[in-house]
Amino acid sequence: MSRAMRSAGLRTLRLGRFSRVIRPKTLGYGLGLALLAIIVLVSGVLQGSLPIPASDIGRALFYPQTLTAEQHYVVWDVRLPRLLMALLCGAMLGLAGAAMQSITRNGLADPGLIGVKEGCSVVVLTLILLFPTVSLVWRPLAGVVGGLLVALLVVVLSRDFSRPRFVLIGIGVSWFFAAGIGIFMTTADVRNVQTALVWMSGSLHAATWPLLLVALVWLLPAAMVLFITARASDVALMGNHTATGLGVRLPHLALLRFIAPVFLTAASVSCVGSLGFVGLMAPHMARFWLRGGQTALLWGSALLGALLVLVTDTLGRLAFAPLQIPAGIVIALVGGPFFLLLLWRRRDRL
Amino acid sequence: MSSLAKRSVRHHRRFVLALPLSLLLLFSLAVFHIGVGARPIGPYTVIQALFHFDAKNFDHRIIVSLRLLRLTAAVLVGAALGVAGVLLQALIRNPLGEPHILGLNAGAAFAVVVCTALGITSASQSLIAAAGAAALFSLVMLLSSAGRGGVTPLKVMLCGVALSAMISSLTAAILILDEQTLLAMRTWLVGDLSGLRWESIHHAIYPLLAGLLLAISIAPGMNILALGDNMARGLGVNLLRIRLVAMLAIALLCGVAVSIAGPLGFIGLLVPNIIRRLVTEDIRLMLPLSALLGAVLLLMADIIARVLLAPQELATGIMTALVGAPVFVFIASRFLK
Amino acid sequence: MLKHVENTDYRPGIELKNLSAGYRNNTIVHDISLAIPYGKMTVLVGANGSGKSTLLSTMARMLKPLAGSVLLDGKAIHQQATKAVSRQLGILPQSPLVPEGLTVFDLVSRGRFPWQGFLQQWSEEDEQAVEQALDLTGTRDFAHLPVDSLSGGQRQRCWIAMALAQQTPFILLDEPTTFLDLRYQVEILELLHNLTRHHGRTVVVVLHDLNFAINYGDMLVFLKQGQLQGIVHEGENCPAELIQSVFEVDVHMSTNPLNGKPFFMPFPARSGKTS
Helix, strand or coil: CHHHHHHCCCEEEEECCEEEEECHHHHHHHHHHHHHHHHHHHHHHHCCCCCCCHHHHHHHHHCHHHCCHHHHHHHHHHHHHHHHHHHHHHHHHHHHHHHHHHHCCCCCCCHHHHCHHHHHHHHHHHHHHHCCCCCHHHHHHHHHHHHHHHHHHHHHHHCCCCCCHHHHHHHHHHHHHHHHHHHHHHHCCHHHHHHHHHHHCCCCCCCCHHHHHHHHHHHHHHHHHHHHCHHHHHHHCCCHHHHHHCCCCHHHHHHHHHHHHHHHHHHHHHHHCCCCCHHHHHHHHHHHHCCCCHHHHHHHHHHHHHHHHHHHHHHHHHCCCCCCCCHHHHHHHHHHHHHHHHHHHCCCCC | CCHHHHHHHHHHHHHHHHHHHHHHHHHHHHHHHHHCCCCCCCHHHHHHHHHCCCCCCHHHHHHHHHHHHHHHHHHHHHHHHHHHHHHHHHHHCCCCCCCCCCCHHHHHHHHHHHHHHCCCCCCCHHHHHHHHHHHHHHHHHHHHCCCCCCCCHHHHHHHHHHHHHHHHHHHHHHHHHCHHHHHHHHHHHHCCCCCCCHHHHHHHHHHHHHHHHHHHHHHHHHHHHCCCHHHHHHCCCCHHHHHHHHHHHHHHHHHHHHHHHCCCCCHHHHHHHHHHHHCCCCHHHHHHHHHHHHHHHHHHHHHHHHHHCCCCCCCHHHHHHHHHHHHHHHHHHHHCC | CCCCCCCCCCCEEEEEEEEEEEECCEEEEEEEEEEEECCCEEEEEECCCCCHHHHHHHHCCCCCCCEEEEEECCEEHHHCCHHHHHCCEEEECCCCCCCCCCEHHHHHHHCCHHHCCCCECCCHHHHHHHHHHHHHHCCHHHCCCEHHHCCHHHHHHHHHHHHHHCCCCEEEEECCCCCCCHHHHHHHHHHHHHHHHHHCCEEEEECCCHHHHHHHCCEEEEEECCEEEEEECCCCCCCHHHHHHHHCCEEEEEECCCCCCEEEEEECCCCCCCC
8 A cells, every 4th residue: 555655655644543645745845935035025024125034033023122112013903914814815715716626516606706796895895885883803793794685696597506607697796796896986085985995905914913813713713614525525626416326415515615615705804895806816826736535625726826926026015115006906906817827738628 | 571581671770760760869968968967058048059159148148168078078078988899899899898898998097197197188089098008908909818718708808907007007107196187087987078168179179980880981891800710711801900900990989089078987888788688789870879878878877977966066087986886787797607 | 334234134225116217208117016136237128219328317317307216225306405315325327428538546535525525535435445445346456547548348437436435235226237348348347246236235227138147137127118017036047938028029038058048049030030
């Protein structure tokens, strides 16, 4: 056995009744990515309008009381929340994209493409307009409701989400709700409009510690659902009949693995606005570099999504200083060609 | 009589009925359109103003200087988009084709925004917009023609969406960085008919006429193109030439529309589909009808947009999207497997 | 471990009681009552559209019966939890999907899903079952290769290995030999036969080739237009009239010199003439 397993690069880990298969290579890459994310995070803390010398990084992170008031503010109230938020939202979107692509067996699927962002934005903008004093913390709830309703609409309209037309119908629905957003954009006060435009383009500068906590609260249960159903989802990839034959409860699985990504995307959008095609790109990148089933894909997409948002946000923040370009725009500029590349690779099959 | 001949007669009959009907509809909507607004004006006054203009009458002055302008713009833009839609759907053989979706509007908008940000307000804004539209659309067509299936509806749509998204983000980036331009353009960006000037219409007339003439000239050829590439080639149609001319016509018409009213979507989607279902698929007959129907639809959208949330005026482009997007979804779920 | 059953018993494994099955507006299988014997290879035969696949799918609980029931060891299969059923019954559907890049080993290991849990993802039993399945099907040599790089016959053996790894007493296969080269058809059928004779499994298979069915099947079930035309039990002779009526051809019967079973050669139907 071990020969077959070893030649496939697998190892077994057994502790009492607990057992699982490990791919050391994939694990290594994963840890490497995590390390990279930490490095980018730390360097991001140091850079910006108030540069902090690298030698002070230890102090900045672990002995904040030794910093000047200004440095403390910049590191702990501005940069750290923002960078951590980037990681968190990137991870959420990466997970969402990976899950949705596997349950719809459609490499072009992404909750962001099917109108979840727009539905979410409409509700959040309405909330802002009608209840401007409501704390930021309630936004994700409102947004998730909006996102779920829109996703439900798209599923009902296209009836079968394993066909490519699911994406197109989703795009149509997203236009409808984009028109709704347009109503806000053209009738509200222009300062609100510019703020809204920036938010909707995916901006992390409003990140605060309470918002981070809220995002985490939305991330954890949804992520758990995805990881627990990961193996079943691997089996489901082999066709409905085979999956049923192996004891997978397909309707339950589909429901869970469709709702969780919508949750994650809507929560992310409610916190920081639209971050473009992260959910689309991260899983493809993960599949390119990492081998393995759904679990490996989920981890990989989460890490790569986090890195993607972190890097683009940092670029947007620093590259054109003092002008700040929202991360969402940078991602769209990168994501567009990426999407086209995906289309190119599937050109014979579409 | 063969069934084909019977069908052709039926179409002609329907056309002969539809044409005056649309003209009538257009005129009544036009009168109504002029009457609508922050200061409602009755139809009788409108007709008086048009035929017995009295410079001392305040209402008459509004009509002539503001309302007529808006009406003319709406009619021209609607007609341009209607015709462009017909050509586009015939070109890609796909009932989901639409200037907005396929990146024409995004390209045109980008070109216009760049010029405005750079301070270039020139007479040839239509042409600049048309150039932007043509460039992006050619890119979409180029990319989607790759691969074994050639230009399939799905590929065209997806390429159009991807490229539009990219260019729109660039446009958004410029607007974020330049608040002045944002201020000037935010309503225009969703497609709107307010804040117009006679100059933009004057400058757009020639490209519009050029586009329409080109469209008329290739109409017979487009009919044959619908039979398939091989059939068309066999019947002596120069595929490359007709495609290029069609793209040029579409770009001109879209450029005109965008330069006057901004990127308005979905008129180009609705018009050909309606005509095809109710009247005919013969492009020669579709063209005049599409111009009329496009104008009619846009007038209706504009009227509703101004009346719906009175006294607040809604951008017309939002109206067209609110109606057009569901229609798109409907067609997509029927047409795509 | 593998269960070894005495083959002399004639115990019903799967029973069909007045089963009608099909899709919402379209009843394809009408009122079939039948007992699938334990530890034997039962073959469903019939022309295209006779309902063989529909019947198999309903037996495997892919389709809900429109009337009647399917009993597995006495209990209605559609009322049992799907995971419990998957420990009893394995299925190889007609055109399974192979995810891109999946290796043979991974494919076969998926067959262990009914026995695994979130914390127990790869127990000793799992490893051994997969090992055994790879050995039985002769697929160990290319276990590390992606499935989509293999030939049709090899691929089919991989899917059978997956069903074997599932370690179910019953295995249902829907046309496992269609589109395969003759040599692979024989290979697969020999494997299935072996499974019943030496490993105590009960196999139900839909085959389109009559002579293979007769050669390998212990019990033959003839279907025509969704109805049961006849059953040929083990040891009985297959009557030519049954074949003629089910397939609407005339046949010439001779004997297979290797095992004494009948062998049929078809002729176009001429009214009233039989050889």
